[in-house]
């Protein structure tokens with residue numbers, strides 16, 4: 237069966253978001269906007285299970 | 300030398316036959332995805348301390364108490380005027396602004412950009428930094444224009460028998 241590279245692309249997108257939110261989080265921390273810091277941190281944490289789900293779905297189907 | 304060693308016990312001349320080095324370092328799609336998920340996990344874990352620190356600041360644990368210090372008498376400060384003082388140390392210049400009858404705000408007035416003294420511009424109702432035209436919101440100390448990105452550290456004030464006192468500083472680091 238032809239393997240799908242869609243999950244790989246999705247995971248790369250997730251990682252890109254991780255980078256963006258990490259930078260946002262650090263900056264907001266130093267600008268003392270602590271609510272924004274917490275929001276970015278929560279998003280970063282949520283992105284991990286999302287990445288794991290993408291992996292689970294993508295790895296079984298076409299490999 | 301005879302070629303005996305090459306025949307016993309194997310006919311092949313590969314004495315490392317039990318080590319298969321082919322594709323040993325190949326990163327397939329699955330392995331690559333695993334790496335990506337792992338990286339997402341690292342990001343998630345390393346976000347936690349920032350969240351905790353931010354929550355701590357939000358709960359005011361960064362506030363510091365200092366012995367109370369008299370700034371001025373209520374009578375000598377008309378509404379809308381400001382007065383400079385030093386708090387908590389004698390070199391930490393600060394500004395007290397009377398916004399209304401009972402509303403006073405005070406900030407450490409070293410600009411959060413490059414520490415020029417911020418002053419109170421009465422007719423425009425905002426705090427202005429003369430060096431690079433940074434502006435701060437008078438109610439909160441938050442930067443509203445110009446280069447500064449961090450708010451001015453707020454000083455907690457208390458009015459007691461006709462005088463204004465400084466009692467503590469929010470997030471003051473020195």
Ligand code: FES
Pocket residue numbers: 410411412413414415428429430431432433445446447
């Ligand atoms: S020092 Fe205040 S704006 Fe640059």
